[in-house]
Amino acid sequence: MFSKFEEWYRDRHDYARAWKEKSSGKVFGCFCSYVPEEILVAANILPVRVLGSHEPQDVTEPHLFGMFCPFCRDVLAQGLKGRYEYLDGITLAQSCIHLRQAYRSWEQHVDQPFSYYLPHPMSVQSPAAVPYLREELENYKKAVEEFTGSKITNDDLDRGIRILNENREAMHELYKHRIGPEPKLSGKEAMWVTVSSTWIDKEEHTAEIRRVLKLIEEREMDRECGAKLMFVGSENDDIEFINMVESVGATVVVDDHCTGTRYFWNSTADDMNDRIEAIAKRYVERPACPSKDHPVRTRFPHILKLAKDFDVQGVILIQQKFCDPHEADMVPLRKYLEENDIPCLFLEFDVTVPLGPFRIRVEAFLEMVGEEDLF
Amino acid sequence: MITAGVDVGAKTVKIVVLRDREVVATAKDLSGFDQAKVASELLAQALEKANVTQGDLAGICSTGAGRKIVSEATHSVTEVSAGAKGSLFINPDVRTVIDVGAEEGRAIRCTEKGKVEDFAVNEKCAAGSGAFTESMARALEVDVAELGKLSLGSDASVPMNAQCAVFAESEVVSLLHAETPKQDISKAIHDAIASRITSMARRIGLNKEVLVIGGVALNVGFIRSLNEAIEMDVIVADDPEFVNALGAALIAAERAN
Numbered sequence: 083m084f085s086k087f088e089e090w091y092r093d094r095h096d097y098a099r100a101w102k103e104k105s106s107g108k109v110f111g112c113f114c115s116y117v118p119e120e121i122l123v124a125a126n127i128l129p130v131r132v133l134g135s136h137e138p139q140d141v142t143e144p145h146l147f148g149m150f151c152p153f154c155r156d157v158l159a160q161g162l163k164g165r166y167e168y169l170d171g172i173t174l175a176q177s178c179i180h181l182r183q184a185y186r187s188w189e190q191h192v193d194q195p196f197s198y199y200l201p202h203p204m205s206v207q208s209p210a211a212v213p214y215l216r217e218e219l220e221n222y223k224k225a226v227e228e229f230t231g232s233k234i235t236n237d238d239l240d241r242g243i244r245i246l247n248e249n250r251e252a253m254h255e256l257y258k259h260r261i262g263p264e265p266k267l268s269g270k271e272a273m274w275v276t277v278s279s280t281w282i283d284k285e286e287h288t289a290e291i292r293r294v295l296k297l298i299e300e301r302e303m304d305r306e307c308g309a310k311l312m313f314v315g316s317e318n319d320d321i322e323f324i325n326m327v328e329s330v331g332a333t334v335v336v337d338d339h340c341t342g343t344r345y346f347w348n349s350t351a352d353d354m355n356d357r358i359e360a361i362a363k364r365y366v367e368r369p370a371c372p373s374k375d376h377p378v379r380t381r382f383p384h385i386l387k388l389a390k391d392f393d394v395q396g397v398i399l400i401q402q403k404f405c406d407p408h409e410a411d412m413v414p415l416r417k418y419l420e421e422n423d424i425p426c427l428f429l430e431f432d433v434t435v436p437l438g439p440f441r442i443r444v445e446a447f448l449e450m451v452g453e454e455d456l457f
Numbered sequence: 458m459i460t461a462g463v464d465v466g467a468k469t470v471k472i473v474v475l476r477d478r479e480v481v482a483t484a485k486d487l488s489g490f491d492q493a494k495v496a497s498e499l500l501a502q503a504l505e506k507a508n509v510t511q512g513d514l515a516g517i518c519s520t521g522a523g524r525k526i527v528s529e530a531t532h533s534v535t536e537v538s539a540g541a542k543g544s545l546f547i548n549p550d551v552r553t554v555i556d557v558g559a560e561e562g563r564a565i566r567c568t569e570k571g572k573v574e575d576f577a578v579n580e581k582c583a584a585g586s587g588a589f590t591e592s593m594a595r596a597l598e599v600d601v602a603e604l605g606k607l608s609l610g611s612d613a614s615v616p617m618n619a620q621c622a623v624f625a626e627s628e629v630v631s632l633l634h635a636e637t638p639k640q641d642i643s644k645a646i647h648d649a650i651a652s653r654i655t656s657m658a659r660r661i662g663l664n665k666e667v668l669v670i671g672g673v674a675l676n677v678g679f680i681r682s683l684n685e686a687i688e689m690d691v692i693v694a695d696d697p698e699f700v701n702a703l704g705a706a707l708i709a710a711e712r713a714n
C-alpha cells in the first residue's frame with residue numbers, strides 16, 4: 083500500500099531529476115523545515131528538503147568542526163559528493179548554527195546558480211516576529227522572481243498556499259489512522275510518507291495519500307501493534323532504526339520531529355489579503371523548533387497533547403549528537419513527560435546508529451512500559 | 458516447580474537452575490564463538506548437576522546480549538528486567554542495581570516489587586566495563602585478579618580521564634613512564650571506572666540499597682572506589698555473575714504460574 087512512498091523515499095534523486103526533465107522547472111534545495119515552500123511552489127519551483135544518506139563519510143572534516151551535529155555533516159557530505167548536482171538553487175531558513183555552517187560550506191564548495199540565506203526570527207514569540215518575517219519573505223520573493231525572471235502574482239501565491247495546505251490536510255487525515263488500538267499503518271510506513279513529502283511534488287504526493295486513504299479503512303495489519311510509542315527530538319529519517327523498534331514489539335504512532343509533524347502540522351491562512359503575511363504567520367506560529375522556542379517552552383504542552391491524543395505508552399527521546407537546540411530541552415522535557423506519567427528512553431543518534439546496543443535498550447524500555455505481568 | 462535461567466553474556470554464559478525458588482545448580486563457561494552450542498551444553502551440565510531432565514522444567518528463560526540464540530528457551534527477557542528481578546530476590550531492600558559486566562555497565566532503578574522504573578547503559582565505549590579492567594591490567598602487566606587487590610594498597614588520588622578505554626591505556630603508559638607506583642595507577646584505574654559508573658547511576662537517581670552485580674563486582678578495588686564515589690556503602694551480591702541468570706529463572710517460574 084505504501085510502496086510508492088517507499089520508492090520516493092529511496093530514489094529521491096531520480097525523482098527530482100525526472101521531475102525536472104518532465105516539467106522543465108527548477109529545483110531548490112531547502113535547508114531546514116522553515117523554508118517557505120509556498121513561495122517556491124508559487125514560482126513553479128520544486129522544493130526538496132536536503133537530508134543525509136546515513137553512510138559514513140570522510141569529506142566534511144575540513145569544513146565543519148568536530149562538535150557539529152552528525153545531521154548537518156551528513157547534509158554537507160551529500161553536497162560535496164555531488165548527490166544534489168541537479169539543484170538550481172539552495173535556501174537556508176535560519177534556525178540553528180550547525181545547519182547554517184553546513185549551508186555556508188555548501189554555498190562555497192558546491193556550484194549552484196542561486197543561494198539565499200533567509201533570516202528567520204529566533205524569537206518567534208515576540209510580537210515583532212510576523213512583521214519581521216513578512217519583510218524578509220518579501221525580499222526572498224523578489225530574489226526568486228529575479229532569478230526565474232517572472233513575477234509571482236497573488237494568484238500564484240494562492241496556488242502555492244492551496245497546494246501546501248492540501249498536502250498538510252491529507253497528512254492529518256492519514257495520521258488519524260494511527261490513533262486507536264489498531265493503527266492502520268506502521269511508524270515506518272508513516273516515515274516514508276512524511277519524509278518523502280519534503281521532496282516530492284506536493285500535488286502528486288497528496289494524490290497518492292488520497293489513493294491510500296480510500297483503501298486504508300479496510301486494511302488489516304499483519305503485525306501486532308504492541309506498545310504504542312512516540313518519537314521526539316532532532317531531525318530523524320532513520321528507517322533502519324524505526325524498523326528495529328517496531329520489530330521488537332512496538333508501533334510508533336506519532337512524532338515531534340522537523341521531518342515529521344512539525345513540518346506539516348499547521349496550515350497557512352487562505353483568506354488573508356496579504357498573502358505574504360499569511361505565510362509569515364504560518365511559519366512563526368507552527369510547532370516550534372527548540373532553537374526558537376523561548377522564553378516560554380511551548381513545545382512541551384504541544385508534545386504532551388500529541389502523546390495523549392495518540393495514546394502513547396512511552397516516548398523515545400532522540401537527539402542528534404551535539405545538537406544543542408534539542409540538548410537544551412532534553413532534561414526538562416524528560417522531567418515534564420515523566421511527571422505526566424509518560425516514561426521516556428533517551429537515545430543519542432549519529433549518522434548511523436548502533437542497532438545492536440540500541441535494540442537491547444529499546445527492549446528493556448518496552449519491558450518497563452508494557453509488561454506489567456512480568457512483575 | 459523447576460525452572461532455569463540462561464544468561465548469554467558477551468564473555469561468559471551463566472546458568473541457574475531453581476527448584477521452588479531455591480538455587481539447586483549453577484554453571485558457567487566462556488561464550489566462545491558458538492554461543493548456541495555452549496549454552497546448550499552448559500544447560501545439559503547444569504541439569505545433570507541438579508539431577509533433573511529438561512522435561513522436568515516448567516520453563517527456561519534466557520537473558521543477556523545473546524539471549525535470542527538459546528533455542529531451548531520458552532521465554533526471553535532483557536538483562537535489565539532479569540537483573541532487577543534477581544537483585545530483589547537476593548535483597549528485597551534493593552532499589553538501585555549496578556551491573557558491571559564484560560562489555561557493558563548498567564544502572565537500574567526499581568520498585569519494591571522489582572519493576573524497572575528507569576535504567577541507564579554506558580554509552581558506546583568500554584571504559585565503564587570489565588573489558589576496561591582487562592586492558593588496564595595488560596598495560597600494567599599484572600593479572601586481572603590482582604589488579605583490584607593492588608589498588609587497596611594505595612590512598613593516592615591520581616586523576617585519570619577514562620572517557621575512552623584506548624586513550625586511558627596510553628595514560629597508564631605515561632603514568633608508568635613517570636614512575637608512578639603501580640598500586641597508585643591501579644587505584645586511579647578503579648576510581649575512573651567507578652566515577653563513570655556513578656555518573657551514569659546518578660542520571661537515574663541513586664536510592665538505597667545499592668546492589669552491585671556482574672563479574673566486575675568481584676573486583677575489590679572497584680568496590681572500594683565505588684563506595685567512595687557514590688558516598689554510600691554498596692552491597693555486593695554473592696555470586697554476582699549469576700544474578701541475571703537467577704532473575705531469568707525466577708521470571709520463568711512466574712510465567713509458568
Ligand code: SF4
Pocket residue numbers: 151152153154178179180181316317373402404405406407408
Ligand atoms: S537542530 Fe539539531 S539536528 Fe537539526 S541541524 Fe541543528 S543541531 Fe543538527
